[in-house]
Amino acid sequence: xxxxxxxxxxxxxxxxxxxxxxxxxxxxxxxxxxxxxxxxxxxxxxxxxxxxxxxxxxxxxxxxxxxxxxxxxxxxxxxxxxxxxxxxxxxxxxxxxxxxxxxxxxxxxxxxxx
Numbered sequence: 001x002x003x004x005x006x007x008x009x010x011x012x013x014x015x016x017x018x019x020x021x022x023x024x025x026x027x028x029x030x031x032x033x034x035x036x037x038x039x040x041x042x043x044x045x046x047x048x049x050x051x052x053x054x055x056x057x058x059x060x061x062x063x064x065x066x067x068x069x070x071x072x073x074x075x076x077x078x079x080x081x082x083x084x085x086x087x088x089x090x091x092x093x094x095x096x097x098x099x100x101x102x103x104x105x106x107x108x109x110x111x112x113x114x
Contacts, residue, residue, distance in 0.1 A: 050076040051103060055085055069099050070111040 046065050049058040050072070061075045073094040081092060098108035 048072060048076075050099075052076070052080060052085070052089075053103075054087060055080075059083070059085070066114060068111065069109045069113050070094050073097050073099055073111075 043065060045062050048061045048063060050061055051058045059076050059079045061072060061079055063072055063075055067075075077089070077092045077094060077097070080089065095111070100106070100108050
């Protein structure tokens with residue numbers, strides 16, 4: 001293949017300087033560099049998209065992974081009221097609401113689950 005400058009593409013590819021790479025950093029000892037930690041990282045917060053029945057769209061809630069289902073329901077209700085979603089809900093008591101896996105599932109999560 002010819003380039004726009006009339007030279008072959010193969011000659012240009014051979015003259016390019018390629019950096020030396022290390023394919024697997026974990027198995028290669030590094031002197032003076034950083035080592036990849038083997039410690040499992042856990043997120044400090046997780047973004048949940050909560051759909052409330054009868055509304056269009058989802059309420060986004062940022063929570064700790066250690067929070068319970070009840071905490072998530074409370075936070076979603078507070079965010080719903082704060083953003084003035086419609087229709088207005090008659091109660092903000094978390095015990096009156098359930099959290100389901102999806103809109104197609106009848107099985108709800110236990111309030112004390114994490």
